[in-house]
Amino acid sequence: MSARGYEGVVACCPVTEPYVRRSDHGAAWFLAAVLRRLCAAGGLAKAAIDGLCVSSFTLAPDTAVAFTQQVALSPRFLEWLPMGGACGVIALRRAARAVQAGDAEVVACLAGDTANATSFRDLLAGFSSFARDAVYPYGAGGPNASFALIADAYMRATGATRADFGKLAVAQRANAAGNPLALLREPLSLDQYLAARPIAEPLHLYDCVMPCAGADGFLVMAEDRARRLGLPGVRILGAIERHDAFPDDPVQLRGGWAVDRDALWAQAGLAPRDMQVVQTYDDYPVISMLQFEGLGLCAPGAGPSFVRDNDFTIAGTLPHNTGGGQLSQGQAGAAGGYLPVVEALRQVLGQADGRQVADARRALVSGFGMINYDRGLCSAAVVLGRAGV
Amino acid sequence: MSAGARGRMSAGARMIRLQRCAACGTAQYPPRAFCHHCLSDRIGWEEADALPGRVLARTSLHHTHEPRFRAHLPITLALVRFDAGPVAVCFLTGTAAPGDAVRVRRNEDDLLEAA
Numbered sequence: 001m002s003a004r005g006y007e008g009v010v011a012c013c014p015v016t017e018p019y020v021r022r023s024d025h026g027a028a029w030f031l032a033a034v035l036r037r038l039c040a041a042g043g044l045a046k047a048a049i050d051g052l053c054v055s056s057f058t059l060a061p062d063t064a065v066a067f068t069q070q071v072a073l074s075p076r077f078l079e080w081l082p083m084g085g086a087c088g089v090i091a092l093r094r095a096a097r098a099v100q101a102g103d104a105e106v107v108a109c110l111a112g113d114t115a116n117a118t119s120f121r122d123l124l125a126g127f128s129s130f131a132r133d134a135v136y137p138y139g140a141g142g143p144n145a146s147f148a149l150i151a152d153a154y155m156r157a158t159g160a161t162r163a164d165f166g167k168l169a170v171a172q173r174a175n176a177a178g179n180p181l182a183l184l185r186e187p188l189s190l191d192q193y194l195a196a197r198p199i200a201e202p203l204h205l206y207d208c209v210m211p212c213a214g215a216d217g218f219l220v221m222a223e224d225r226a227r228r229l230g231l232p233g234v235r236i237l238g239a240i241e242r243h244d245a246f247p248d249d250p251v252q253l254r255g256g257w258a259v260d261r262d263a264l265w266a267q268a269g270l271a272p273r274d275m276q277v278v279q280t281y282d283d284y285p286v287i288s289m290l291q292f293e294g295l296g297l298c299a300p301g302a303g304p305s306f307v308r309d310n311d312f313t314i315a316g317t318l319p320h321n322t323g324g325g326q327l328s329q330g331q332a333g334a335a336g337g338y339l340p341v342v343e344a345l346r347q348v349l350g351q352a353d354g355r356q357v358a359d360a361r362r363a364l365v366s367g368f369g370m371i372n373y374d375r376g377l378c379s380a381a382v383v384l385g386r387a388g389v
Numbered sequence: 390m391s392a393g394a395r396g397r398m399s400a401g402a403r404m405i406r407l408q409r410c411a412a413c414g415t416a417q418y419p420p421r422a423f424c425h426h427c428l429s430d431r432i433g434w435e436e437a438d439a440l441p442g443r444v445l446a447r448t449s450l451h452h453t454h455e456p457r458f459r460a461h462l463p464i465t466l467a468l469v470r471f472d473a474g475p476v477a478v479c480f481l482t483g484t485a486a487p488g489d490a491v492r493v494r495r496n497e498d499d500l501l502e503a504a
């Protein structure tokens with residue numbers, strides 16, 4: 001049975017608490033800052049928010065539940081979404097369903113994390129029971145080690161080269177030049193990319209994101225509610241999620257998008273060629289290539305030729321990670337899963353000052369999260385369209 | 390594993406152990422309290438001096454998040470698929486490349502080492 005659509009619901013008010021390299025503030029400070037920004041952007045009293053989705057790694061030991069008391073909010077719909085790089089797409093999807101069902105009228109979706117000298121290491125050491133027991137003791141490479149193994153297998157299977165990965169990283173850095181929120185805006189050349197020091201071969205410095213602190217958020221509400229509030233909104237034309245797809249694959253050369261992409265495009269009534277903007281979860285460029293393949297932008301295994309055939313800058317054939325992605329904006333923990341959503345909302349709303357893609361009516365957003373052991377378990381995607389298009 | 394448990398096991402120390410479900414025969418790694426396939430909790434262990442497998446992918450770590458590993462960089466790791474089925478992250482010694490057959494042992498730190 002095909003899933004119901006997401007008619008009658010819009011996402012609006014993408015906001016960001018600017019990323020910083022390190023912070024003395026806790027995660028709750030960042031989440032509260034985004035909530036404050038959402039109230040201001042929506043022209044809403046805090047009490048008008050009756051639904052809440054929260055994602056954070058460094059909020060521990062607290063969860064979304066504790067956060068409600070910290071900010072004195074009384075939602076009747078509450079989601080705690082520990083899906084890492086897929087949490088933004090999944091929050092949007094869950095929030096939209098809650099609004100459709102009448103379980104909430106206005107849902108605030110938030111993700112954010114702090115970063116200090118020890119927070120990242122502490123997070124990695126205890127990331128999951130499998131990671132703690134069967135990955136981290138092997139040199140404590142963190143996600144770099146796990147994704148290096150995936151990248152090595154992908155390169156052998158597809159013929160991808162470092163220059164292919166580099167093309168994505170270099171294009172994203174060029175896009176970041178127009179984004180005042182990006183932490184890394186100085187130009188990056190392919191030669192610089194190729195000459196960078198190795199981190200976990202075949203991954204080198206510019207394949208890896210820079211951990212930082214920050215937060216992102218957006219609102220989800222009924223389309224007529226947004227209209228009454230005078231808020232421009234973005235429609236959800238299709239959305240999917242999948243967890244632990246293909247458990248029998250010995251090494252991850254595909255994510256769960258392959259299971260659900262036909263349902264996604266059928267629900268949207270659109271095809272990849274109808275997208276003016278694509279945002280992927282770029283913890284490493286190789287993972288963006290898995291998303292191109294998984295979502296049908298190219299055939300399985302054809303990621304390298306797809307990269308060679310396209311220009312991923314703002315004015316290119318396929319504007320991709322138009323704010324610079326995590327590779328240039330930084331990875332603010334769980335906010336990394338929101339960043340592709342927030343950037344796509346800005347593009348479709350025409351609010352991407354300095355990096356606006358011309359006529360960006362529709363966008364594809366993809367999420368990928370949680371390398372529990374040897375692979376990322378959560379995959380999700382959403383097709384967004386400007387209301388009225 | 391506690392120091393006491395390590396002592397009690399010293400006779401069989403450095404044997405590599407892989408879980409196998411007594412109900413359906415599925416092998417699995419990392420260990421857990423139930424069979425991922427049939428969900429039975431009748432889990433047995435197979436022990437051997439070394440287990441055969443094949444390298445799926447390899448990496449050399451030039452960066453670590455733990456000071457205790459810094460002196461050992463670069464550290465070479467492999468993703469190894471045991472012939473019995475499961476996949477494990479292992480230290481890799483020697484020159485085995487992806488596609489090559491290896492044997493996986495348990496080292497003195499209780500960690501897997503492929504060669």
Ligand SMILES: [Zn+2]
Nearest residue numbers: 410413424427
């Ligand atoms: Zn079983």
